[in-house]
Amino acid sequence: MTYYAPRVVPCSGYATAGFVFAATGLVPVGLILCIIAWSETRSGERGGHAFTVAGLTLSVIWFALMALAIALAASGVSLLSLVLDALLTG
Numbered sequence: 625m626t627y628y629a630p631r632v633v634p635c636s637g638y639a640t641a642g643f644v645f646a647a648t649g650l651v652p653v654g655l656i657l658c659i660i661a662w663s664e665t666r667s668g669e670r671g672g673h674a675f676t677v678a679g680l681t682l683s684v685i686w687f688a689l690m691a692l693a694i695a696l697a698a699s700g701v702s703l704l705s706l707v708l709d710a711l712l713t714g
Contacts, residue, residue, distance in 0.1 A: 633669075635672040636670035638657045638658070638660045639664070642657030642661050643676070646658065646682040646683045651686040654683050661676045
C-alpha cells in the first residue's frame with residue numbers, strides 16, 4: 625500500500641498581513657491586502673482564506689464604526705457623552 629503525503633498549501637502572506645492590519649485599525653491597508661489575497665485564496669492556489677474573510681469582515685466593521693463616529697461628530701453629538709450617560713443612568 626502506498627501512502628502519499630498530504631498536499632500542503634502555503635498560507636498567503638497578503639491574507640496574513642491584511643488580517644493583521646485590519647485588526648490593528650489600519651483599515652485601508654488591510655482592506656487592499658485582503659482584496660489582493662481574495663483572488664489567491666479563493667482559487668486554492670494559497671491557503672489563508674479564513675484570514676482573508678476575517679480581515680474583510682474587520683475592515684467593514686471598522687469602516688462602519690468610523691462612519692458612525694464621523695456622522696455623530698458632524699451632528700454635534702459626542703459618542704463619549706452618550707456612552708457615559710448610558711452607563712451612569714442605566
